[in-house]
Amino acid sequence: MATMKQVAEKAGVSTSTVSHVLNNTRIVSPDAKARVQEAISTLRYIPSAVARSLKNDRTHTIGMMIPNNSNPYFAEVIQGVEDASFQFGYNIILCNSYDDPKKQAAYVRVLLEKRIDGLILVASGSDSALTQLLADEALPKVLVDREVAGVAADFIQADHEQGAYLATKYLLDLGHRNIACVSGPKDLLSSRDRVSGYLRALKEYGVKFRLDCLVNSDFTSQGGYDAFQQLLALPQRPSAIFVSNDLMAIGGLCAASAAGVRIPDQLSVVGYDDIALASFTTPPLTTIAQPKHEIGGVTARALVERMLDHTLPFKREKLPTKLIIRGSTAPFTAA
Structure with missing residues (x-):
């Protein structure tokens, strides 16, 4: 790899002149500037970003x-x-x-x-x-x-709270009352906000919240699969599940299929994110789109x-x- 010194030698100028051309820090004669630029092109010289950042205090x-x-x-x-x-x-x-x-x-x-x-x-x-x-x-x-x-x-x-509210309200408007929620990790604000939106919709419609219908998971497909297995094993199985991201919802669709539960005939599922894959699941996933x-x-x-x-x-x-x-x-x- 070429060095600044080699560029200077080929152009017949000092290294400081090469530096001034590169950083536009001083007026250089058109002839010297042209020779430097030609040497840079011929030698395929790439200036050091680190060195330039030390001089300019910016790395872009x-x-x-x-x-x-x-x-x-x-x-x-x-x-x-x-x-x-x-x-x-x-x-x-x-x-x-x-x-x-x-x-x-x-x-x-x-x-x-x-x-x-x-x-x-x-x-x-x-x-x-x-x-x-x-x-x-x-x-x-x-x-x-x-x-x-x-x-x-x-x-x-x-606006995660509003997104979860929209998802749960849609399920309520479809007539579902036994609605479960698969949330993300408890320590994340986005998870807590989505649970808040879910609870707000239930309260607005006068639906009692069941603690066994809220499962915390980890935003992965495997986590969603495991959460659905837990919910589908309940004595009073939910008729709909709001899932706090699409990856968990996709895992949940697989768990429902493995359990012989037909989507959406026996179980409605709403995801969250609207990742590209959500359009290609079987059936395609209803979801909340984040921008x-x-x-x-x-x-x-x-x-x-x-x-x-x-x-x-x-x-x-x-x-x-x-x-x-x-x-x-x-x-x-x-x-």
Whole structure:
């Protein structure tokens, strides 16, 4: 790989002149500039981003931490972040914590060492190490979907409470009264918000909540499969289930099929997220659509605004969700 010194030698100029051409930090004669640019092209010289960042105190790089890249929901959020960041002239370094708080803290430390200009974090829980790393108010950061205790930052999420309310209300309007809920991990704000929306709809319709109809799981297909097995084994089996994400709902459809339960004739199912796969399940999954790409775009723009002016008031934004009706739901019919 060519060096700046080799470029300077080929162009017949000093290394400082090459640096000025690259960074546009001083006027260089047109002839010298042309020779430098020709040498760069001939030698295929690639400037060191690290060296330039040390000089300019900017890397035009954003770090992004997600909990699980196997979840299609995050893939669409990432695309929204990348599209918006690219328009603003920023590159993305993506890290995956695999829902491990210790790995999450380690990766955040690495990103900070890489001198990122800002951080987007979808947290996997929190610990003292992460809180300490994020305590630096000079670091522009945006939290998505999941807050971190003790960390002041911009916060972007979908309106999960309203989305869960819409899902449960739709099932109630279909005549279902024995409606179960498969939630995500208890410690996540998004999980608690969805349970709140589910409970609000039940209360609004005068339906008594059954504790055995609420199952906490882990946002994975296997978790959904296991949760459905538990619910389908109840003496008073639910006629409908609201599931807090599509991956768990897809696992649940498999569990229902294995148990000989017909969807939607014997059991209606509503998911949450509207991942691409939801249209291709058997039957296609009724779900709550999150504006995933928009969440990513809004997040990236919020971070760029924060990087430009750290004195702005912290932003808390909720984006609306909507019900997508497909083939996994039907009006209640008594057995």
